Amino acid sequence: MDLYFVRHGKTEWNLEGKYQGGHGDSPLLPESLRDIGKLAGRLENVKIDHAYTSPLPRAKTTAETLLDDINRKIPLTVVDGLREFDLGIMEGQKFVKLEKEMPEIIHSFRFDPSTYDYERIKGESFEQVAERTNKAVQKIVDSSPADGAVLFVSHGAALVTCIQSLLGSKVADIRKDGGLSNTSLTHLRYENGQYKLVKWNETGYLDKKLSSTDTI
Template structure:
């Protein structure tokens, strides 16, 4: 059995501002995000990881590098462009509210109604395309590590939500039925054959010890 620990990157300046970052936009991690990565490392410390994979986009790469450094042992880290965030085209760098003003329905559909999202409006990437590339990467890792292995994956909120639900066989219309994924969260899937996946944990963040909900933490 292979266990996959999916981590959303630490919170960034644009996350806090409710801006789309996408595959080409980016912004620095907030100062407090480094502390939250340390808390995540303490939570994951008992798990012996055989390998870590991360999106090469800086916010995810930095999260992965800090996390691996704080984990016990020597966990190899590989960057894989298939784990990158959605290409959001013209939306990248824009605030959510501005996108909704310019292209009515696009922001709501991207966040809550994937089956209605038309990526052509913003010259972006489709949900099926992201699900396909994310799924191909994870299944490849599962075949590489088939025997009682723990694999770490650091990626992005929207891509992880689409990719994880794709592995679970969830229809586009229901991608958000479980809610979103928070910054520095952990979601765990298991598989015995690299084809069929089971959900074990969704969006775990208790180790961050947050006392109030900030809606900008979750997408």
Template sequence: MKLTFIRHGQTDLNKDNRIQGGGIDQPLNETGINQAEVAASHFDPQKYDLVFSSPLKRAKKTAEIFVKGQKQIYFDDRIKEMDFGEWDTLKVDELIKEYPKGFNEDGYVANGYLRYAPGGESFEEVASRGSEFIDELIHKYPDKNILVVCHGTLIKTLVAHYFSNGNLGVFEQVANCAISEFEMTENFSKVICYNQVLY
């Protein structure tokens, strides 16, 4: 199976450098729509057999822009963004000052954040639900070319799950509307490209 991930375009929460998890359903802003439209202009939806998206507005709209009305989009809750609990919508800079151990050296949420953010998901929980979705695709569609439009932390967590034994530090954070491509079977996985920006 060939698998392509696309992260959604920018939202106002992204622009303001605020936490935006699976419990927050923000639409794309004007910049995010433009990012998706420019990236999609380099993109041929006809080469994909199936298209899946997170049901959240920012991913759904990005998927619609990329497929240009040429493909049906299937939605799955398992590829929603990580839920950051009480941290959702809060400013990253302020959280880093108050809870430095909840972030890695690059300023992204780290494993220990749950000590300070009640109600959030762990990276292990995200990897579990996301990999259940991916494993199902590999089993059902071993020879298909599949597009998945979803979220940055989810993509990074899944790539770490499959390619670095869950070590999140190996892969950089995914940019808005960036494309990552993989070849995946039940016994073998290969990175074709990661975090490629087309706009």
């Protein structure tokens, strides 16, 4: 089975360098609609059986726009387990502000998950996010055709945690391959009870130079 993971299109808060998290949200940028169209072209010849999306508007809008652009009848289901990290008091705040106020928290979140103090910011741990996202994905895999393909639309931090956990990475190694870019595509294959990475954070089809605010 082939699994395709998409990070949502770039939003206003992404551009402004703000944490959105599992409760915050902001609209997609106009340029994101173009990028989603490019992704649709990349997936044109992939026979997707079913698509699943986080309930947060930025992901759901990305999923709906993408399926419209692919222009095939692909069912879409909202799955709460695919929502972004609960980032507690960090949500809605700018990266640069928090880097000054709690540098160790931000460093751990981005580079060293094993030392992330989620209780301090009243949010979720990497372990909690891995558990809920993996549970959601596995339930879908178990109920899908073994020779099919499914699409997931979710969020940067949640997807990095989910995918690396599915691949067997320990919490300390979740960031080892870096982050995921807006409107990126990551491809896994599930066979013989194991997940294998085919392609991490594919963005070439976007045909543009990415900026620092595109990836988390």
